[in-house]
Amino acid sequence: MNEPEIKILELLQARDFPDCTSVKQFKGGANNRVFRAESPGEPLLVKEYFSHPSDKRDRFATERAFYDVTSEISGASIPRDLAWYPDTNTAVFEFIEGQRPDRVTPQILQKALAFFNDINSVRFGESARELPTASEACFSVEEHLRRIEHRVDRLSGLQENDDLSRQAAVFVETEIIPVWMKISGGIRSAFSLQQISAELGAAERCISPSDFGFHNSLLRTDGSIKFLDFEYAGWDDPAKMVCDFFCQPAVPVPEGGLDDFLVAMETGNSWPGLRLRVQALRPAYGLKWCCIMLNDFLPSDNSRRIFSGLTGDGVNRKYHQLQKAQALLTRIKKKFN
Numbered sequence: 001m002n003e004p005e006i007k008i009l010e011l012l013q014a015r016d017f018p019d020c021t022s023v024k025q026f027k028g029g030a031n032n033r034v035f036r037a038e039s040p041g042e043p044l045l046v047k048e049y050f051s052h053p054s055d056k057r058d059r060f061a062t063e064r065a066f067y068d069v070t071s072e073i074s075g076a077s078i079p080r081d082l083a084w085y086p087d088t089n090t091a092v093f094e095f096i097e098g099q100r101p102d103r104v105t106p107q108i109l110q111k112a113l114a115f116f117n118d119i120n121s122v123r124f125g126e127s128a129r130e131l132p133t134a135s136e137a138c139f140s141v142e143e144h145l146r147r148i149e150h151r152v153d154r155l156s157g158l159q160e161n162d163d164l165s166r167q168a169a170v171f172v173e174t175e176i177i178p179v180w181m182k183i184s185g186g187i188r189s190a191f192s193l194q195q196i197s198a199e200l201g202a203a204e205r206c207i208s209p210s211d212f213g214f215h216n217s218l219l220r221t222d223g224s225i226k227f228l229d230f231e232y233a234g235w236d237d238p239a240k241m242v243c244d245f246f247c248q249p250a251v252p253v254p255e256g257g258l259d260d261f262l263v264a265m266e267t268g269n270s271w272p273g274l275r276l277r278v279q280a281l282r283p284a285y286g287l288k289w290c291c292i293m294l295n296d297f298l299p300s301d302n303s304r305r306i307f308s309g310l311t312g313d314g315v316n317r318k319y320h321q322l323q324k325a326q327a328l329l330t331r332i333k334k335k336f337n
Contacts, residue, residue, distance in 0.1 A: 008035050008046050011090060016083050017044065031231070032059070036095060043095035045079065049231065051089055057135055059231035060089045066230040068127045069207065070119060077115045077227055096226050098218030104253050108214070111225050113264050116209070116241070120269065123207045134210045135232035138240050141196045141277065145184055148284050151291040152180045158297050164315065168297045168322050175329055176290060183283045183336070190280045200237055204272055208236035215250035238265065239277035243285035249293075249328055283336040286328065293325040 001009065001023060009023040019040050026034045033048040049059040064084050070076040083092040101108060122128060138144040156177065158169040188196065210232035218226050242261065246253050262275060296318045 004033055004048070005035065008033075008037065008048065008090070011085065011088060012037055012044070012046070012092070015085065017092070020044070037092075044082065045093040045095045047091050047093065049089045049091075057232070060084075060086065060091065062132060062135075062233055063091065063229075063231045065127075065131050066209070066233040069122060069125070069131060072122045072125055072127060073118050076118060077111065077225060078230075079226055079228065096218045096220070096228075098220040098226065100217060101214045101219045101225075101251055104214055104251060104257070106257070107223070108217075108219065108225055109253065109257050109261070110264075112212075112214070112217075112227070112245075113261055115227055116206075116212070116265070117269075119207050119209070128207060131207060132234045134208045134234035134236035134240075137208075137234060137236045139200045139205065139237060140198060141187065141191055141280075144237070144240065144277075144281055144284065145187060145196075148288045148291075149180070149184065151288055152176060154298060155291055155294055159299070164318055164322065165297060168294060168318070171322065171326060172294070175326075176287070179329060179333065180284075180287055183287060187280050187284060190276075203270070204238075205235045206238040206241060206271070207233070208238070208241040209233050210236065210241075210244075211248075212241060212245050213248040213251060213253070215248060217251075237277070238271050239274055239281060240285075242274075242278050243281050247282065247285040247289050249289055249324065283332060286332040286336075290325045290329050290332070293321045293328065296321050 002025065005023040005025050009020060012018075012020040012023070017037070017039055020037050021040075022038045023035050023046070026036065032050050035046040035048070037044040037046050049063075051059070064081075067078075067081045070078060079093040079096050081091065081093055085091065136147050138147055152172075155168075155172045158165060158172060160166040160169050209227060209230055211229060212227070216227060216229045218228065220226070242258075242265070246255070246258055246261075258278075262278065265271065266274070296314070
């Protein structure tokens, strides 16, 4: 076992799981260290949360607060939480055997919607009041535009250290920025100045799992599905949740499911102006995901990747991320031009 694995094994044996026999770290997570721990009863999933002075998000506390909310829901579609260790920024969950879906069927789309509706059925409860705002939460159209513009601005000064970085910088300057200017201008023209600056009231906000999608899920052999990773969760605009859900590229959600999804969200809930904001903001969130794909070119993101163990051929990863961003932007221009 490597040093992080030994440390986690010693932690588990000293606390609530003295019979643990071994720990193995998973590779591939971009933010945290994730381990499988073997014990006589059942395997465990252990998550050690990334923490850094430059990253103000308390990932551990946020996910724990989200689990406090879901504790009020019978049969929530998430792994059971077994232990929380704030002094080590570590949590223990049941280990879910399953695979990330390779395509989104109407059946699992309905399960995602049911999960969202379940957590929002208790949004006026006591534990929900303790939830923070979601990561990059937006409560006005102006905030949506500022958040995405910040991502574009971060990429506008890429260091051109090699040929691949120069290609990325050219792509940002000649493609990303002009498309963003066109999209943001279109959004501003769709709303009055008052509508752009107006903030959603408390009752118009939702509890968002954030980074919500089938890329953060496990489909089990019995057809049930479990959703994962709520370290960015909290209060947000439901339009942002919908836009991210339908724009995330890892496990794309079929376009045809959007209207049914909105209809079901609106059943029993009041989300004023939701459809208008979703329609106007979707191209902006598609471009946001282009920016996210280019995060590998930003030196500020390296510390999280190193912590999580996401190492290896960084050049090859950057190359593929640039290709994916270029392909996604091409689809955005075709769809929304």
